[in-house]
Amino acid sequence: MAGADSPTAALQRRDLCARGIRLAGKMRADVVNLLDAYAERQGLDASASVAAVEGVPPAAVERWDEQTGTQRLLENLAAYRAFRALLAQMLEEHREQLGEADAALGRALAAVLLQVSAFAYHLEELLRLESRGPRGDEEEEEEDGPPPRPHGLFEQKLRGLGVLRELAQWAVRSARDLRQLAKPSPAAGSATGPAESP
Amino acid sequence: DVHMQYERVGADVTMKCGSMDWDAAVTWTVNGTDIDESHLNGSYLILKNVSVMQSGQYFCYEGSSWHLKYQTYLSVGTPPKEPVLMCRSNNYPKGFYCSWHLPTPTYIPNFFNISVIHGTKEMVCEKDAVPKNRCHIRYLQLFSTVKYKVTLTVTNALGKNFTTLTFDEFAIVKPDPPESVVAKPVPNNPRRLEVSWQNPSSWPDPESFPLKFFLRYRPLILDQWQHVELSDGTSHTITDAYAGKEYIIQVAAKDNDIGTWSDWSVAVHATPWTEEPKHLTTEAQITETTSASTSSFMAPPTTKICDKGAVVGSGAVAVCWTAGLVMAAYSVLFI
Numbered sequence: 001m002a003g004a005d006s007p008t009a010a011l012q013r014r015d016l017c018a019r020g021i022r023l024a025g026k027m028r029a030d031v032v033n034l035l036d037a038y039a040e041r042q043g044l045d046a047s048a049s050v051a052a053v054e055g056v057p058p059a060a061v062e063r064w065d066e067q068t069g070t071q072r073l074l075e076n077l078a079a080y081r082a083f084r085a086l087l088a089q090m091l092e093e094h095r096e097q098l099g100e101a102d103a104a105l106g107r108a109l110a111a112v113l114l115q116v117s118a119f120a121y122h123l124e125e126l127l128r129l130e131s132r133g134p135r136g137d138e139e140e141e142e143e144d145g146p147p148p149r150p151h152g153l154f155e156q157k158l159r160g161l162g163v164l165r166e167l168a169q170w171a172v173r174s175a176r177d178l179r180q181l182a183k184p185s186p187a188a189g190s191a192t193g194p195a196e197s198p
Numbered sequence: 199d200v201h202m203q204y205e206r207v208g209a210d211v212t213m214k215c216g217s218m219d220w221d222a223a224v225t226w227t228v229n230g231t232d233i234d235e236s237h238l239n240g241s242y243l244i245l246k247n248v249s250v251m252q253s254g255q256y257f258c259y260e261g262s263s264w265h266l267k268y269q270t271y272l273s274v275g276t277p278p279k280e281p282v283l284m285c286r287s288n289n290y291p292k293g294f295y296c297s298w299h300l301p302t303p304t305y306i307p308n309f310f311n312i313s314v315i316h317g318t319k320e321m322v323c324e325k326d327a328v329p330k331n332r333c334h335i336r337y338l339q340l341f342s343t344v345k346y347k348v349t350l351t352v353t354n355a356l357g358k359n360f361t362t363l364t365f366d367e368f369a370i371v372k373p374d375p376p377e378s379v380v381a382k383p384v385p386n387n388p389r390r391l392e393v394s395w396q397n398p399s400s401w402p403d404p405e406s407f408p409l410k411f412f413l414r415y416r417p418l419i420l421d422q423w424q425h426v427e428l429s430d431g432t433s434h435t436i437t438d439a440y441a442g443k444e445y446i447i448q449v450a451a452k453d454n455d456i457g458t459w460s461d462w463s464v465a466v467h468a469t470p471w472t473e474e475p476k477h478l479t480t481e482a483q484i485t486e487t488t489s490a491s492t493s494s495f496m497a498p499p500t501t502k503i504c505d506k507g508a509v510v511g512s513g514a515v516a517v518c519w520t521a522g523l524v525m526a527a528y529s530v531l532f533i
Contacts, residue, residue: 025455060342064291165343172368172455173341179406 028171223261275306277357371457
């Protein structure tokens, strides 16, 4: 475990975090635009309250400031892997229902899916750095199978809204998580919250 | 017994003198002054179309003995109108506060009750000692898409009213303005001003929740502001100031990712560095000091603090240029 807190590892972590924060910022902007376009296309109110949708990882978290760096990365990674599967399903549904009729929306969905995949990969890199070794078990655990498909068209639309809305929240949370992770800490894996607890 | 009664503005009020018969001889007073008999119907006191001015302590005395038979405090007021409620987080991610007021006074005591619901959970809004019409809540969760619903009910003796606000966590984030704004001339640079400021002290963790800033400045002689948005750092050098002209400068802050811009900071004034005159006749000195536009030959002043600026709306992203207008205005000064 000697390399974990070396200057090289710390610099690598800061660099990866900085790039991740930029990725998250771009992703959020694109997701917000997509959310508005999606809601309009589906005839939904983007600001309407939507109950938690099964299979969509909620960004909401308690005691966020008390999480360790590793916890943050693991939760983020699990979320973005789930979003990757959900967005892939949404894209497939979109193509089945609309084909080329709304190519712009399809392209926007595909672009966000690409960013989510890239971000998940970025998180894996960070986790490897934090774990200070070869790929651990937690990184292999991803494939639980595709998420269950909603039965009806309306349920599909609602789920899509829920997916994009939570993804936008996650993008903000991820930037915050990475800033916490980028802070110099006495040991990797320890809590990196603010000095005073809320 | 001392009674209290509340009546609406414009109502007709009839006061009975306790258990005295209608035809008993009585005297009514208000705040120590006898009330004219024209307001009496037998022993009843009749007040028509009452106003707030008629609030006070009313006494009824038996005619000959001057025994006190009845007393009441009359408060004339109105039922509450819909209250004005505002919620804001200036200390994200710790929590948020809500504050309220009535749009018009009721002239009688009002009681406020606030409820905050997040999803199915009811949260406690702890009342602040000062100011009284404010309470604060700690966030139990962050990054939630579930909206908060805040309901404020106001009740007084004449009625009740309420208002409801629904918002999500990010929408109400609005930092306090930047603090300690300082603007200084840069020696030997007649077109530069160095501006620095600090994060608002109420913002608890600027490292994890960095702020971005919006700076606006203009010479006092012009109305058009120039704007600069700064994504990091708490200082900026203005490099296009007009030589010798006094500037007014303000800064606003916003969380890098969410929420809205703060109000503008307290305004500061500064004038760029100017060269000291080497030779001046007495007449030229008198002319300079009495001229309204001045400052070409004045020593650089220190920063002065002036009135608070207006609330900022949404921020522009780029530096604004109105070169033609500016040049025209500048030319006029030297005609």
